[in-house]
Amino acid sequence: MLYTEYSDDDMIGQALDLLAMVEDKEQKKFILAGIITATDKFITEEYAAQLAKVLKERGFWALFEEDMAAYYEQRWQEGQQEGRQEGRQEGQLAEAKRTVLAMLKGGKETDEILQYSELSRQEIEDLQKSLAP
Numbered sequence: 001m002l003y004t005e006y007s008d009d010d011m012i013g014q015a016l017d018l019l020a021m022v023e024d025k026e027q028k029k030f031i032l033a034g035i036i037t038a039t040d041k042f043i044t045e046e047y048a049a050q051l052a053k054v055l056k057e058r059g060f061w062a063l064f065e066e067d068m069a070a071y072y073e074q075r076w077q078e079g080q081q082e083g084r085q086e087g088r089q090e091g092q093l094a095e096a097k098r099t100v101l102a103m104l105k106g107g108k109e110t111d112e113i114l115q116y117s118e119l120s121r122q123e124i125e126d127l128q129k130s131l132a133p
Helices: 007-022 025-040 045-057 060-103 109-116 121-131
Strands: none
Touching: 007 025, 007 045, 025 060, 060 109, 060 121, 109 121
């Protein structure tokens, strides 16, 4: 917290009054991000909540809402893509295991199966153990 002759409310008001004078939206976001980043290092939780409230009341928070929405949409899309990739890999592994199980049931030896499967010797042996009565 800064110690001056001004109250926290006065300082917030003065900073935001100055910010309101900046016309370029990207510059406003840059300055506001700097204010938030800088004050985050030394203000109390109560003061941070007060600052957030004033930012929302004055419409400054809306500067970030669009960017935040785009960020979360991008992260969601990346998560979806990652999930699909993992799902494909799991499906391929399950198919490989089904094939190896069929080969084992058909009497094929581990060394022969290794030539045709991407599974490791240990994975094949584990599957073979699962077939034992």
